[in-house]
Amino acid sequence: MVGPIASLSQLHRSDGSASYKCPATGYSILGAVNGPIELPARRDALKPEEATVEVFVKPGTTTGGVGERYIEGILRSVLGKIVLGREKGFPRRGVVITLAIVGGENVARGDNYLTILPALLHTGLLAMISASVPLSMTFSATLLGVTEDGDIVRDPSPTAAKAAVSLHVFAFSSKNHLLLNESEGRFGFDTWEYVRERALSICQGETTASADGDVAMGEGTASASVSGFIRETVEDQIYSDYAYKLDSI
Amino acid sequence: MASSTTASNLTPPSLSLPPSQFARLQPHAYLLAHLSPPPASNQPSIRANGRAASQFRVTSANAGSLTHTNGSAVVRIGDTAAVCGVRAEILHTKDIASWSVLQASSEHNLDNSNYAGVSESQDEEDRGHIQDLNLLVPNLSLSTGCAPGFTPGAPPSALAQSLSHQLLSLLHTTRLVRAEDLRIWYQPPNLESEEFGNAGEGMDVDTEESGGPEREIKAFWVLYIDVMIISLAGNPFDAAWASVLAALRDTKLPRAWWDADNETVLCSDDVADARKLSLRGLPVASSFCSFEGDAAAGWRAVVIPSAEEQKQKKSAQRRWILADPDGYEEGLSQERASVVVDKENGKTVIVKMEKHGGWTVDSDDLRQLVDVSAQRWDEMKRILDQC
Numbered sequence: 001m002v003g004p005i006a007s008l009s010q011l012h013r014s015d016g017s018a019s020y021k022c023p024a025t026g027y028s029i030l031g032a033v034n035g036p037i038e039l040p041a042r043r044d045a046l047k048p049e050e051a052t053v054e055v056f057v058k059p060g061t062t063t064g065g066v067g068e069r070y071i072e073g074i075l076r077s078v079l080g081k082i083v084l085g086r087e088k089g090f091p092r093r094g095v096v097i098t099l100a101i102v103g104g105e106n107v108a109r110g111d112n113y114l115t116i117l118p119a120l121l122h123t124g125l126l127a128m129i130s131a132s133v134p135l136s137m138t139f140s141a142t143l144l145g146v147t148e149d150g151d152i153v154r155d156p157s158p159t160a161a162k163a164a165v166s167l168h169v170f171a172f173s174s175k176n177h178l179l180l181n182e183s184e185g186r187f188g189f190d191t192w193e194y195v196r197e198r199a200l201s202i203c204q205g206e207t208t209a210s211a212d213g214d215v216a217m218g219e220g221t222a223s224a225s226v227s228g229f230i231r232e233t234v235e236d237q238i239y240s241d242y243a244y245k246l247d248s249i
Numbered sequence: 250m251a252s253s254t255t256a257s258n259l260t261p262p263s264l265s266l267p268p269s270q271f272a273r274l275q276p277h278a279y280l281l282a283h284l285s286p287p288p289a290s291n292q293p294s295i296r297a298n299g300r301a302a303s304q305f306r307v308t309s310a311n312a313g314s315l316t317h318t319n320g321s322a323v324v325r326i327g328d329t330a331a332v333c334g335v336r337a338e339i340l341h342t343k344d345i346a347s348w349s350v351l352q353a354s355s356e357h358n359l360d361n362s363n364y365a366g367v368s369e370s371q372d373e374e375d376r377g378h379i380q381d382l383n384l385l386v387p388n389l390s391l392s393t394g395c396a397p398g399f400t401p402g403a404p405p406s407a408l409a410q411s412l413s414h415q416l417l418s419l420l421h422t423t424r425l426v427r428a429e430d431l432r433i434w435y436q437p438p439n440l441e442s443e444e445f446g447n448a449g450e451g452m453d454v455d456t457e458e459s460g461g462p463e464r465e466i467k468a469f470w471v472l473y474i475d476v477m478i479i480s481l482a483g484n485p486f487d488a489a490w491a492s493v494l495a496a497l498r499d500t501k502l503p504r505a506w507w508d509a510d511n512e513t514v515l516c517s518d519d520v521a522d523a524r525k526l527s528l529r530g531l532p533v534a535s536s537f538c539s540f541e542g543d544a545a546a547g548w549r550a551v552v553i554p555s556a557e558e559q560k561q562k563k564s565a566q567r568r569w570i571l572a573d574p575d576g577y578e579e580g581l582s583q584e585r586a587s588v589v590v591d592k593e594n595g596k597t598v599i600v601k602m603e604k605h606g607g608w609t610v611d612s613d614d615l616r617q618l619v620d621v622s623a624q625r626w627d628e629m630k631r632i633l634d635q636c
Contacts, residue, residue: 065410066410066411066413066414066417067414067418069407069410069411069414070410070411070414070415070418072407072411073407073408073411074605077583077585077605077606078605078606081583081606081607081608108380109383109417111418111421112418112421112422136553137553173556173608175553175554175555175556176555176556176557177553177555177556177608177609177611178556178604178608178610178611178612179605179607179608180604180605181602181603181604181605181615182602182603182605183599183601183602183603184418184422184600184601185422185600186598186599186600187598187599188596188597188598188599189597189599189615189616189619192599192602192612192615193612193616196612
């Protein structure tokens with residue numbers, strides 16, 4: 001399976017940026033983060049003691065509609081929760097995250113946005129790391145579809161996602177907390193728990209013991225996991241950023 | 250003047266605050282004190298609004314409240330009230346730009362249906378028609394002066410927009426409305442038939458004559474589903490979805506047919522001819538929020554325990570999952586969970602499950618929430634059947 005491709009700090013005018021391409025679903029996202037900045041509107045009434053996180057999603061071909069407002073709300077709640085908004089310089093200011101969908105299929109009206117959600121989450125996270133926004137944890141997300149035969153498909157394409165009986169997006173923090181779950185379709189709780197186990201092993205790449213004591217092998221080594229991919233992307237960027245120091249040694 | 254102020258100050262000011270003021274000044278501590286009473290007091294752990302943690306507010310529903318709509322309902326959950334009206338309009342297929350392309354592709358599907366299960370291809374076709382042609386148009390309005398934060402007449406807030414999207418998305422994924430109910434057919438008369446006198450009856454919607462020309466779709470009903478939240482005290486989605494459900498159950502569409510002579514769709518004004526929509530199932534939404542006991546967690550740079558440690562320390566960890574949060578509780582919690590369940594032959598099917606905004610709710614809690622939602626389904630079914 002072809003893994004995603006990501007690179008950091010591509011845009012020069014923003015504080016941090018990231019581009020992310022997922023070959024399996026075909027989506028390509030460009031994200032920019034500015035923060036901490038002074039927000040034009042006075043936000044003291046909301047929560048003056050911490051930073052306001054704002055997320056904007058721009059679809060590729062149209063202007064944003066109600067679906068974007070919905071997904072922005074979800075992204076804000078997930079990304080806002082991991083930002084340490086009370087660090088020095090952050091209270092009463094804002095962290096503005098802009099995510100542009102530059103490639104992939106259009107999301108139709110009333111469509112659930114689940115197929116693109118992991119890509120948006122990863123781009124937002126990488127862009128915030130690139131902008132050096134203090135974070136309490138990182139996370140990794142994945143999309144899984146359950147077919148009619150009960151098979152679990154990882155990162156289904158938009159066509160396969162339409163044919164799936166249920167679609168699930170999971171995001172796990174670096175400490176294995178369930179940060180986000182969005183599930184749609186028709187399923188029972190046992191199916192959901194089974195999919196959750198699978199998602200955890202994809203995201204964290206660990207061997208997970210199931211309820212009956214069996215140890216199921218995860219999706220290869222840690223570097224093949226999604227969290228390993230995030231880590232490697234950041235490591236590569238740091239390596240190239242500090243190349244001058246390495247040369248001088 | 251000075252003497253008068255000293256005179257009024259002679260009575261010492263009371264040092265205790267009334268509960269309502271304490272609730273405003275220290276909202277977090279106020280709710281926490283209710284949920285974790287001192288062990289000596291022998292009081293049960295209840296919320297500030299007097300409910301138990303998994304208790305929903307009193308719900309009432311009334312269908313057919315608006316006379317000028319095809320179907321309507323008012324649903325009240327505690328102090329949150331939603332009015333929903335469904336209005337049907339006719340969409341001619343000649344006004345659909347991509348109609349010929351769509352029709353060709355659907356015929357292709359029908360050919361395949363001989364091999365695959367018929368019901369399945371029916372579902373596919375439903376999805377194609379309802380989603381591609383946008384036959385369901387829900388909209389939710391919060392600009393009604395429903396709560397102090399929403400000014401009347403203002404453009405739709407981000408919350409209102411995302412709620413509208415959630416309604417539409419749930420209508421699509423549950424496939425609540427059948428496309429067959431929304432189609433207006435035309436059966437061309439069989440002119441080659443020997444019994445020429447029967448040709449007039451061929452226009453009837455439901456008759457299918459064998460050997461005659463194929464009947465075709467001439468128009469669709471488009472359902473405009475408008476929800477007004479007239480009072481908002483937390484949990485708008487449950488109330489809005491319940492009102493949409495009740496209104497669609499109440500919706501009656503007049504009998505409509507294509508009149509070949511006038512080349513238009515005519516509707517019968519006879520109420521007895523109108524038929525109700527046959528909906529698929531009864532998905533019921535239940536929302537929850539997680540209230541964390543440690544208010545200072547966000548202030549201090551605490552090390553967040555990993556998921557395994559958190560599980561072990563569950564007894565010591567202080568957080569409550571509150572069902573059907575009111576506005577006060579929503580303001581004090583960030584983590585939200587929402588479960589939409591349906592029941593088929595007594596078996597619970599999850600239609601949608603979501604949680605975000607925190608890391609304290611995991612699979613054990615979600616399993617409990619599904620059970621609570623299944624109980625709520627029984628309650629809501631009783632309420633909706635009565636209205």
